Amino acid sequence: MTFPIISGPAERVFGVHRISPAATEMEVRARTRHWAEGGVGDAPVGVLGVPVDNATGYAVIAGAPPGHWSVTTELSLDVFGPIPTEGSDLVVSAALVHSNASTGFSEGEVVDAQGRTVARIRQRGLFVAGYPGQATSAAVPSAGPDPVDLGAFFGVVSNGSREPGAAEVDVTADLINPMRNLHGGVGLCLVEWMARESLQAVNGDGLRTTSIHVAYLRPVPLGATVRVATEVLHCGRSFGLVQVTVSLKNGKPVLVGRVTGGAA
Structure with a gap:
């Protein structure tokens, strides 16, 4: 694997502190933390977005033609348990499953400190020529221990002044990937x-x-x-389904997500 490892502010906010190849896989370690929007001992599932996008994305890049990067076209998680918040590490690993001259597909899992599988993950990516930005060390300093308020992170006021599930978000330097676009994992977090x-x-x-x-x-x-x-396409006592559309001001959609909820 000869591609660079690149990290930025989003990785620090979401606890990513190591991104490294591990045998035939990419492995990302992310330190868990408290989140203002989480429950007791549980974090919003969307906070997995950045480490999952890192692991599955680099696994796809492993199948790219020489000198090519990858941009995420689809990112998915199936969740099996609560996301810890006590400061332990989550290990996110992913491996390339298939690639051709233009696209790649990877799969993997998120495992907690007790060895339990928290989620299964997958990504499709599209190859683009050239590497963005500058490579950094594989050791990424993480953010401090204080709880993060996702509303503040996205610049969204969480009060009665707006309708639930509707927001306007400015893409700041804290929200971007190495190509200076909205980070795929941050986008997933926003959708969830x-x-x-x-x-x-x-x-x-x-x-x-x-x-x-x-x-x-x-x-x-x-x-x-x-x-x-x-x-909200459906919301019953034991199952819910929501479609989320993120659009530019001119109305063009940029992200479309579907999120399911099950009985807690």
């Missing part, structure tokens, strides 16, 4: 956060996110503003 908020507005805390699938339709550059809209 908005979907969960919509389900909670209908069903309180009765449903926990069980799966997320996000399709990335076009890049969102640094400085852009996006609008998030959610549609």
